[in-house]
Amino acid sequence: MDKLIAFLDQQGIDYEIIEHRQQINTAQEGADYFGIHIGQTAPTLILKTDNGFFALIISGDFGRVDFEQLKALLQVQQIKLAKPQEVEAVTGSKIGSVSLIQHHLPIIMDRELYRFDYVYGGTGFPNTTLKIRPNDLEKLVKTIAFIR
Structure with missing residues (x-):
């Protein structure tokens, strides 16, 4: 977590790390929890x-x-969701905690995120959530494409 915080601070990004007692496993759970x-x-x-x-x-x-x-x-022939063990090997995090900030992976972003001032996603650590502006998120990762 310290590396993530140091990186965000170094970049001068407006963000918040929110700690919570319960694990958030779905988008609906996150929406309900954060209102x-x-x-x-x-x-x-x-x-x-x-x-x-x-x-x-x-x-x-x-x-x-x-x-x-x-x-x-x-422009690939095969694509599927990575298996849980592959996710952990590639990101260092378990499914449900995968960080929005992935420095080493090419990123595809959903344009619909830009409807909001802030979005909420994983930090790489259970029971914490990153609140960040979509524009800042795009600047911090290797965005290669957009959907929608």
Whole structure:
């Protein structure tokens, strides 16, 4: 957590790390807990392709991910959600805690996140949530594409 905080402070980013007692496992749980619109939750999904791993940061009200659209966007033959052990190996975090800030992975961002001043997502550590502006998030990661 200290590395994340130091990085965000160094970048001069407006953010908040929110600690909570319960694990938040779904976008709806996050929206209910924080009293926010479900679209403000920003799950980070790890995708496995024939060209390596990618992170997809979506708005919590996204619905079903269109893997055919992602295959065309990323120009890959195969794409699927990474298995829990792969997620942990690639990110150092368990599913449900994956950090929004992924320095080493190419990122696909959902444009619908920009509807909100702030979005809420993982820090890499259980029972903590990162509140950050979507524009700042985009600047901090290696965004390679957008959906929606």
